[in-house]
Amino acid sequence: MAGVWVIAEQRDGEFRKITYEVASAAKKVADELGAEVTAVVLGQGMAGACANLGKYGVKKVLCVEGEAFAKYTTDAYSQAIAALAAEGAPDVILLGASMQGKDLGGRLAAKLDTSIAVDCTKLAVENGRLKATRPMYAGKVYADVAIKTNPQIASLRSNVFSILETGGEAAVENASPAIGEIKAKVVEEQKEAAGKIELTEAQVIVSGGRGMKDAEGFKVLEDLAGILKAAVGASRSAVDAGWRPQTDQVGQTGKVVTPNLYIACGISGAIQHLAGMASSKVIVAINKDADAPIHSKADFCVVGDLFNVVPKLTEEIKKIKAAG
């Protein structure tokens, strides 16, 4: 029987949000294929959390427990999943296009002698095969792709697939696939300050460009971001100027983001930046240059000096939030 597998992603024993997004998408695909969803959970002390996946349409969980799986490593995870897939022969394997999923996907595809559609934003089933839609050239083009061999593997972009609680129970089965040597090991984890929101997972992003003038200029954006529980992003010019770290860069040579709300401040809108944020749901441009290309991509355009407008906007939003 055809099967759709989900590779769950956990950190410190808790599922990451992407796991629920992927499980929900898998349920839809499985329904169209007349198949059931199996989740593969790797970790340590995950047994209790596994049954919870039933809520998102998972019928069966293969739980791989052990110290070697407590933290993600390419070697342990790819070997274990490949061994299980060789036995279980799923038609489709879905995982998150997170940093973990991006590291794992290609390796898994090579191991299973198939291919993978990376960072997909839409899934469909046509003639019993998966059709995946994925942005290319950072979103300048969208490609519909198919994989000719099974398992058909696809990784799904964060924040795109809705979490659907369809209800149900998942049967949890322990699995102990054999793994070989773990060559690449994690020797240290340096956690960032609590509360920092990752750009690729953020619901709201406040982003700054050359118009921020210097590193201190970003203070007004930090204040606005604080009120909106937003992540702060930056254009390539702001990063290249050394005002923000590279991890904050949005665009074709940075991160591609998909928030509900993207507020671009002092960003002119170079094509490589637009490519990285154009699939945000609502886009606001605040730029004193009325001819800046960013205005043509925005839903709401403010032609004005960001250093005057943004602090006022922060005050206005504070009022709205207070009024509830």
Next chain:
Amino acid sequence: MNIVVCIKQVPDTEAQIKVAGGGKSIVTDDIKWVMNPYDEYGVEEALKLKEAQGGEVTVVGVGPKRVTESLRTALAMGADKAVLVEDANFYGADPIAAAKVLAAVIKGLNPDIIFFGQRAVDDDAGIAASAVAEYLGLPQLSTVIKLEIADGKAKATRPVEGMTLILEAPLPVVVTAQKGLNEPRYASLPGIMKAKKKPLEVKTLADLGLERADKLEVLALTPPPQRAAGKKIAGETPDELAANLAKALNEEAKAI
């Protein structure tokens, strides 16, 4: 230290991308082709490593004849030799199929370390490196912003969501370069002159005993969904602009 850098040639990031007739490929007429920006970090790291510890840097590419230009750029930066697997139709191939070709070339070079850019900015897949690592039975260190090579080991700094990982792996190893790893050098004029005389070996898939075997198939390419024209927020003063914007976001867009 025997170092390999894999290079992909891609459209410049400023390029407009249009879908070609037939709907399965892009219009390439007006494209300016460049070395994938992330691969430049790979080349730079290879050159730094060679300068510090000695050795040889080989750059490898697969694709049409034009890829020669990007390989020459790497040679002009300071790489020692290049290998091109020339195939006129290879652009747009399944990255896993490309990885098979690259792995076959790299195997013969017997490297200690293999660099890739963390992804190519055309197909945005970022999977060829890990597939090559798999085919060669090597560990992989992905999206790395700092790298130390000592005592037969690689120690890499890898930012992920909310934290930074420090990873260690024995050589030989596959490393993918993220922006921040280094500042790639420009090719100097003497470098460009010298590059013309450096060895660039051209092979075919047949030479490697391979046939192209794509498992990922492009069904259709489409332009991105068009956005409706935006609304200009009214207001004379910053106060009015801010108040009207907040109102629009709250009431119209329901985004705050």
